Amino acid sequence: MPTPRFGVLLVNLGTPDAPTPEAVRRYLGEFLWDKRVVDTPRPLWWLILHGVILRFRPRKVARAYQSVWMAEGSPLLVIGRRQQRSLAAALERRHGEAIPVELAMTYGKPSMEEAGLKLRDAGVERILVLPLYPQFSRSTTAAVFDRLARALSACPHLPELRFVRDYHDHPAYVQALAASIRDHWQAQGGERGKLMLSYHGIPQRYAEQGDPYPRHCETTSRLVAEALGLGDDEWQMTYQSRFGREEWLKPYTDETLKAWAREGGERVDIISPAFAADCLETLEELEEENRENFVQAGGKTYRYIPALNDRADHIDLLAQLVGQHTQGW
Ligand SMILES: C=CC1=C(C)c2cc3[nH]c(cc4nc(cc5[nH]c(cc1n2)c(C)c5CCC(=O)O)C(CCC(=O)O)=C4C)c(C)c3C=C
Numbered sequence: 301m302p303t304p305r306f307g308v309l310l311v312n313l314g315t316p317d318a319p320t321p322e323a324v325r326r327y328l329g330e331f332l333w334d335k336r337v338v339d340t341p342r343p344l345w346w347l348i349l350h351g352v353i354l355r356f357r358p359r360k361v362a363r364a365y366q367s368v369w370m371a372e373g374s375p376l377l378v379i380g381r382r383q384q385r386s387l388a389a390a391l392e393r394r395h396g397e398a399i400p401v402e403l404a405m406t407y408g409k410p411s412m413e414e415a416g417l418k419l420r421d422a423g424v425e426r427i428l429v430l431p432l433y434p435q436f437s438r439s440t441t442a443a444v445f446d447r448l449a450r451a452l453s454a455c456p457h458l459p460e461l462r463f464v465r466d467y468h469d470h471p472a473y474v475q476a477l478a479a480s481i482r483d484h485w486q487a488q489g490g491e492r493g494k495l496m497l498s499y500h501g502i503p504q505r506y507a508e509q510g511d512p513y514p515r516h517c518e519t520t521s522r523l524v525a526e527a528l529g530l531g532d533d534e535w536q537m538t539y540q541s542r543f544g545r546e547e548w549l550k551p552y553t554d555e556t557l558k559a560w561a562r563e564g565g566e567r568v569d570i571i572s573p574a575f576a577a578d579c580l581e582t583l584e585e586l587e588e589e590n591r592e593n594f595v596q597a598g599g600k601t602y603r604y605i606p607a608l609n610d611r612a613d614h615i616d617l618l619a620q621l622v623g624q625h626t627q628g629w
């Protein structure tokens with residue numbers, strides 16, 4: 301087999317192996333112990349994590365996973381595998397040769413070690429790391445970087461590496477989001493609700509310490525609104541998935557939805573641009589939980605617009621990113 305010019309490592313967050321309290325406890329235990337995600341001093345955080353969170357949260361969260369679990373497994377992983385296959389096919393068409401593409405998760409399986417060994421076995425000496433996070437955050441993208449360094453610490457000869465930091469303002473990303481929103485409106489016979497762009501939040505403090513995430517989210521939102529020709533009163537951006545007691549980025553998605561419904565807003569179309577693949581945070585928190593928030597407060601029509609997943613224009617964006625970041629290889 302000829303040596304490939306390079307390989308691609310797609311990375312997403314990670315997800316439990318099963319929708320059970322035991323599997324969710326293992327997953328949360330690894331994820332929430334990462335200092336990039338929760339920076340509370342270790343001894344105190346160990347007590348809170350093991351004494352409170354991992355005792356009570358897994359049961360509740362496992363039920364939420366059960367409501368979105370697919371026949372083949374967790375949505376984040378099932379969709380990740382589809383993205384991996386589609387990207388490999390797109391790259392082969394584009395480059396006229398097979399480019400190995402592997403999927404790894406920062407937490408859980410498939411691990412970086414597993415994916416790295418597959419790339420090595422395919423003869424790959426140069427790796428483009430593509431975290432599936434359009435907007436940079438220390439809690440996601442930087443955590444990928446740390447985990448990768450840990451996986452490579454046992455590697456006797458490092459591969460050559462490049463790392464995509466973010467793509468929040470890439471024209472093909474903005475166009476793919478705009479096209480998916482237009483497709484959704486068309487499927488509703490042209491009926492439009494107010495557009496909510498709901499991003500996974502982070503603690504406000506992380507932004508104050510220099511995390512560019514909210515600036516990236518604001519830019520993505522403005523560019524999408526411009527691409528769709530929306531007026532200021534036709535859209536808003538918000539943050540979801542709050543965790544813990546401290547203040548997170550505002551405005552909060554749930555509170556905004558309730559306020560809109562109470563003010564007489566009848567229709568909302570909601571999209572979550574920070575997720576490259578649908579997962580618990582979209583399929584359960586947006587499709588189920590926030591729909592209820594809106595309807596109970598008097599709203600009528602609530603429509604969730606799926607993540608870009610394996611849409612052709614999303615795969616084409618990923619292939620463009622690969623082409624741009626592997627120049628000269
Ligand atoms: C504790 C702090 C958390 C920070 C900071 C955080 C940032 C962050 N997360 C994503 C993407 C995803 N998060 C997902 C689930 C999830 N996130 C947190 C906590 C933080 N996230 C928890 C505790 C969980 C698990 C569910 C729960 O217990 O409520 C997922 C979904 C995984 C799945 O299996 O489907 C994704 C994806 C981003 C993009 C982000 C910051 C920008």
Ligand SMILES: [Fe+2]
Nearest residue numbers: 313500541581
């Ligand atoms: Fe999260």
Ligand SMILES: [Fe+2]
Nearest residue numbers: 541580581585
């Ligand atoms: Fe959530």
